[in-house]
Amino acid sequence: MAQLEIDVALVRRAFELRVALTLGAETVALIGPSGAGKSSLLRTVAGLERPHRGRITLAEELWLDTEKRVRLLPEHRRVGYVPQDYGLFPHLTVSANVRFASKRSRPDLLERLGIAHLARAKPPQLSGGERQRVALARALAREPRLLLLDEPFAALDATTRIRVRDELYDELVKLRLPTLLVTHTFEDAVALSQRIAVLDNGRLAQFATPDELLRSPATATVAALTGANVISGIATPTRQGSTVRLDGGGELPSNTHAEGAVHVAVHPWELEIADPNSSALTDRVISVGPHDGALRIRLGRFIVHAQANQHGNVAIAEGASVGLRAAPADVRVLVAGDAAVDRVDT
Numbered sequence: 001m002a003q004l005e006i007d008v009a010l011v012r013r014a015f016e017l018r019v020a021l022t023l024g025a026e027t028v029a030l031i032g033p034s035g036a037g038k039s040s041l042l043r044t045v046a047g048l049e050r051p052h053r054g055r056i057t058l059a060e061e062l063w064l065d066t067e068k069r070v071r072l073l074p075e076h077r078r079v080g081y082v083p084q085d086y087g088l089f090p091h092l093t094v095s096a097n098v099r100f101a102s103k104r105s106r107p108d109l110l111e112r113l114g115i116a117h118l119a120r121a122k123p124p125q126l127s128g129g130e131r132q133r134v135a136l137a138r139a140l141a142r143e144p145r146l147l148l149l150d151e152p153f154a155a156l157d158a159t160t161r162i163r164v165r166d167e168l169y170d171e172l173v174k175l176r177l178p179t180l181l182v183t184h185t186f187e188d189a190v191a192l193s194q195r196i197a198v199l200d201n202g203r204l205a206q207f208a209t210p211d212e213l214l215r216s217p218a219t220a221t222v223a224a225l226t227g228a229n230v231i232s233g234i235a236t237p238t239r240q241g242s243t244v245r246l247d248g249g250g251e252l253p254s255n256t257h258a259e260g261a262v263h264v265a266v267h268p269w270e271l272e273i274a275d276p277n278s279s280a281l282t283d284r285v286i287s288v289g290p291h292d293g294a295l296r297i298r299l300g301r302f303i304v305h306a307q308a309n310q311h312g313n314v315a316i317a318e319g320a321s322v323g324l325r326a327a328p329a330d331v332r333v334l335v336a337g338d339a340a341v342d343r344v345d346t
Helices: 038-044 095-100 107-112 128-141 158-175 186-192 208-214 220-225
Strands: 004-011 016-023 028-030 055-056 061-065 081-082 148-149 178-182 194-200 203-208 229-237 242-246 251-254 257-266 272-274 282-293 294-299 303-306 323-325 332-335 340-342
Touching: 004 081, 016 038, 016 107, 016 194, 028 038, 028 186, 038 148, 038 158, 038 242, 081 128, 095 107, 095 272, 107 128, 107 242, 128 158, 158 186, 158 242, 178 303, 186 194, 186 208, 186 303, 194 208, 194 220, 220 257, 220 332, 229 251, 242 257, 251 257, 251 303, 272 303, 282 303, 294 323
Parallel strands: 028 178, 028 194, 081 148, 148 178
Antiparallel strands: 004 016, 004 055, 055 061, 194 203, 229 242, 229 257, 242 251, 257 332, 257 340, 272 323, 282 294, 282 323, 294 303
């Protein structure tokens, strides 16, 4: 099984990108805030960026070793690379775009990706989803040992995005290639990857499965990227863990032992609407709308996902005050500043 090993340092304008990753025949998603270094890492692996220090190997092939002054040129790396803008030649037909990568016609790839009927069309005549499939066909025409996908859904509308994402997942399962996927959304990362690498300001904040990121985020940034509500506060130790008095008022109990300035992370579906007169935490309703068959309740400081009947007799209307509860096991307490945190497995 081909294994990709990356250990690089690359100077960017605002920081130094330093990442070490190892992946096998799997899809690893790179997520993080804009400017965190995701696309730079992809371009470095492809050979389009030159790091000042590093080593990259794919199975038995040495692609980069700055100490040994080895740097394999991009055209000699068996990489299928799909950039954000797809990089198609607008003056060439679909068939010619794919042929450019392999120096021969590939009707088999066009058929496999469902674009054979577009062989004579040119990119300006195609939809976003069709252009994405052409770009993937051209990447696969190189018969790559590694696939690099940089924001492959950026140009797609919401409905097309889901359909094309499902099609891409099916293709990745068939390929079983080491694949690095850059995306800004946690939903895309979960749908396509087996593991997720979170980059923040040029550093690897966490590398784990989607479930591990949801259950045990390493930082407040990781928690926020998974869609959790993140709010700061002051933790006071208790026998069961700690109680966090939140900035803006109210408190939440947690099973995590902590003391001092912290961040609290709790997912929207882990919060329960309650009577404000009997809750230690209250907030005001900003808006209510549908979300995946449930309600999305936007509050002043929190987002809550709830079934229509979960809030009992509590009024859920714009401007209403509601109480909030969460199980202590679901309230994750993360280090902020000089806080002391002793995580408890539950």
